[in-house]
Amino acid sequence: MRIAIPNKGRLHEPAVDLLDRAGIHIVDGEDRQLYADTVDPDITVLFARAADIPEYIADGAADLGITGFDQAQEADCDVVEPLLDLEFGQCRIVVAAPENGEITEISDLDGKTVATEFPHITEQHFEAAGVDAEIVEVSGATELTPHVEMADGIVDITSTGTTLAVNRLGVIDEVLESSAHLFAHEDVSNDRKTSEIDRALESVLSAEGRRYIMLNAPESNLDRIKEVIPGMGGPTVMDIAGTDQVAVHAVVRDDEVFRSVTKLKAEGATDILVTEIERLVE
DSSP: OEEEEESSSTTHHHHHHHHHHTTOOEESOOTTOSEEEESSTTOEEEEEOGGGHHHHHHHTSOSEEEEEHHHHHHHTOTTEEEEEEOOOSOEEEEEEEETTSSOOSGGGGTTSEEEESOHHHHHHHHHHTTOOOEEEEOSSOGGGGGGGTSOSEEEEEESSSHHHHHTTEEEEEEEEEEOEEEEEETTTTTOHHHHHHHHHHHHHHHHTTEEEEEEEEEGGGHHHHHHHOOTTTSOEEEEOTTSSEEEEEEEEEGGGHHHHHHHHHHTTOEEEEEEEOSOOOO
């Protein structure tokens, strides 16, 4: 099973980290390396440009791939299927124009020129909006084009909006929201190994923002303890031999830990232990 991941850029490190936390450790992955083995002899990682990964999957060079949803939409490969939102690399593709200018909405770009690194997405969006604009593909510095009279507006990617603001550009329309996804060629979307990898990555995502609480408490207070930490389908309760105490284990959200521990102490809980969860298979 060949998994393509970005070889650089903002998606590279999070993709490598996610695979590592899922137990798919890359062996001897170095800069400028084209591929690397993993601890699983059945899985190889390929390093490619994020924009090229959908084509790698469509052409069969890779079975799976991690890249932005925007990149897959731009490539428009019918045989590439999104399996899982990996919840990192969040961004938006927007239509923008110079601040305080005459262009304040997308219809104002009718008959005008629009520069973008996403010509396919842009063409589809403008066609759906009924706007006939000349689309000019550029390979970088898209924000500069309105200021050097190459374009009247742009369609570009933004995460925080800072770069647009610095270049005195304002958003006039939203095109799509994007984040990193796990993609598969349609021929392997139901493959057993694909399901294993999908489940492993999803288990890491499920564990994020959750903590595991273990404690001892008087059995007589168990009902009130359960109200504090209901857990996922109810806490696990075990008798402690020779005592009137029980051991209670539960999963709670990270933002509930402080409140829960305070309430648990008030209900007689002792020996409270809070630990991180690496993976959670639901």
